Amino acid sequence: MSRVMPMKKISAPAAALAVIDVSALPPHFEAAAKEAAFDAVWEKNGIYQWDPSRPRGETFVVDTPPPTVSGSLHMGHVFSYTHTDVIVRQRRMLGMNVFYPMGWDDNGLPTERRVQNIFHVRCDANAAYEPGLALPRVGDKKPTERPRIVSRKNFIELCAIVTHEDEKAFEALFRRIALSVDWRQTYATIDDRCRHLAQLSFLDLLEKKQLANVEAPTMWDVDFQTALAQADLKDVIRPGAYHDIQFAIEGSDESFVISTTRPELLPACVAVCAHPNDERFKKYFGKHAITPIFKAPVRIFASELADPTKGTGILMVCTFGDATDVTWWREQKLPTRQILGKDGRVKLVEFGTETFPSKDPLAANAAFAPLVGKNVTQAQKLVVDLLKDAAHSALAQGGSAPLQGEPKKIEHPVKMYEKGERPLEFITTRQWFVKLMPNKPVLLEKGAEVKWWPEFMHARFQNWTENLNGDWCISRQRYFGVPIPVWYPVLPDGATDHEHPLFPTPDRLPMDPMSDAPKGFTEAQRNQPGGFTGDPDVFDTWFTSSLTPQIGSHWLLDPERHAKLFPADIRPQSHEIIRTWAFYTIAKAMLHEGKVPWRNVVISGWILDPDRKKMSKSEGNVVTPMKLLEDYTSDGVRYWAASARLGMDTAFDEKVLKVGKKLVTKLFNAGKYVLGQSIGDAAIPSDASIESLITSELDRAMIHKLRAVIEKATASFAEFEYANALMATEQFFWSQFTDTYLELVKVRARGEGVDDRDRVSAIATLRLTLGVLLRLFAPVLPYITEEVWSWAFAEVRGQPSIHHAPWPTVTELATIPRPADEGSFDLAAELMTAINKKKTELGASTGRLVKTATIAVPEAKRGRLEAVLQDVLGSTRIAEHTLVVRATEGDAFVIDAMEVVPKEERAAAEH
């Protein structure tokens, strides 16, 4: 149904200037109703759909970040997703075939944790599957009984229930904020296609010899009981204490003191180490030391890595206290004395054996026995107590207590899993690794091939890549994830043969080695001597997430589609996951195809709360979006997001939302005014174009300023600086268009005392400018611009949705002659301001009629003023005027005298 009123005699330009029935419009923009209605229309008309038939060159591919479906969205999501959408909408208007998919990251520990809490369950991979198991939700109160044990399959089903609900809620919000996603192009990181592609990725890396399966000390979280990669870590400053412990030199009565923060690892001590140039300890290198309590002989060696200024300058190497211990263990080929189990508790070991030698096994075992089963904190207390006992001195001849003095409290950084609560341990386990260390130079090269916006974010990538200190551990001992597609033969003696893993052929993917049998075996042979066993692990979630460009393009599953969608054009993301998501995605694309995954990385900043802290769920300072969307409209919220420049952290500020809402209202009203202006009885040649009707100097001068805005906005968008484009457009719209131009031409548009030609020129200019401004605003304000567009432009221009209308160009305006004087518009505005100022000084409103005014005009402006003077006098309602040409200060207009119509006379004068 059209809002455009029927015209009597329709010519092309007359139709373009058709009047809308203003009285049919509501007094205000009914945002909530319109948002829902437009979403439905856009969906029905498929205006955000990617067209696979168009060539790559016309396509704009987005590698959308799949949000972690974690229950609720906050303003941080709205913020960064809007940035992407604004860019995408502008590219679509440029005529590009946009591929804008949406994914859901439902893999991983956060989901597991939530499911455990929601249903109060724990997963046991060995538990039997219970078909049709339905469990109640436990709610918020902490249940007292133990969690119910469920099988891996049941657990995954519960995860699916929870994530699916979350996806619905996310989609609803994303639609509300008008993300122009092609909702046919969705995926979840646990779905068949993603599992398929992740497993294909694994097989491809295997074929390219970029994988390793090794048993080695690995960073381990004792709570989650899984291996971790460097990127999963955070440093946390924690309290600790230096414990000074006396060691003896074997076969002498000499001793030295080491300083350690981890005395509980004393039984795991395998060596002692100092700097090669350290005169204090030079004499000991090559000899053996004896540990206190356990009386283990350990090598004393020299290493550049030892810092003579730290502690006492000499330190104990344990298996494993930290990453340096691992380095020394490897370089020095030290023995392994693992005392911590996967659960982070001390496990039973026996002293006086080859692995745990001791000069006094009886005493050592007696001292060790109470430690068994204790966690690190408890064990430390017990060991410290033992060290206070002189009987445990390392010295053969006996001595004082091994612990010298009181422990010295310190604060030091400790490596922890980013989602964990206890420090990591290094525990020897068998894991799969992707080789990164040998590929560092190529990775840096690829990182430089990608354009980073803002550019300085590239430094983060370089920094991280240069400092990488290990390969990528991709196996996780979890349940909810993509299974690693591997089996191992079980030898006749029942041992697992890790040296000869069995892999599925690609045609069997996606698969789960825990329920599928390898070729040549039957399910009955699972875990039997001479049979096989499945790898129970799943991939690191980043192993799948790092394939998002390939997931969108279907990669090996559809090479033709892949060629059209890979590499992507932009990867939008936030800066804290450069080391993970950006890094791993670059690594995968490089390892698989020697390519970069995308041409541009566009980095959004963070939303900070008013105290400038990152807004995050764990901080409890989250502002929920729904209320704000209701109060300020989606466009208002999007305005706020689009006001922040790329990469800049922004404090959340409701004032900016308010400004956004005001802009929406202003567009509604300005649109209503412009489209309600009638040309009256003016006759328009039927062969005239709307551009050719623009004949007045002021109008041409206004159009000329509009050209500059189009150029500025277009250039800004090319560099993803949507905020600059918005600012330029907004500034022009508000101060030049509504506050100035609209006021200057109102009288002329009404046809008061002017000829038809000038009246039509004003209306044509209003229309044309509104049409351009709406399109310039459309990427940021999709709802209000679509609304105003629908009143007339949609029909007149034959472009039903503004979001498929062409982005404005100066070429559109090429047929409109330049103004005789480019300064005409500013000159008119300047005089209007001077008159308004005078009225304000007189206490009169700007709309008050002026009987007479005497205006001092500087000589230089006199001639130039001629062409726009009538518009100024009309808009300022000056009935009689006298121009006095004279010099003024700063060549400004000066109102020498003004007589306004008194209030009481006004009513009479008006009619």
Added chain:
RNA sequence: GGGCGUUUAACUCAGUGGUAGAGUGCGACCUUCACACGGUCGAAGUCGCAGGUUCAAAUCCUGCAACGCCCACCA
């Protein structure tokens, strides 16, 4: 310890060599025929600090400080 970013009006932020800007807030005035979810006018800043380059510096260089982020080897 290394790197990056930020520092401009009360607040949120533009401004990369040429007379300090916007919006909000504040003050005064204005029921005006698109809009009071409005309009007009106004007050308000040693551009973090100290040096330097230049005819000229918020802008370029050097140093420092505060705040934030990323990274680093937990003895």
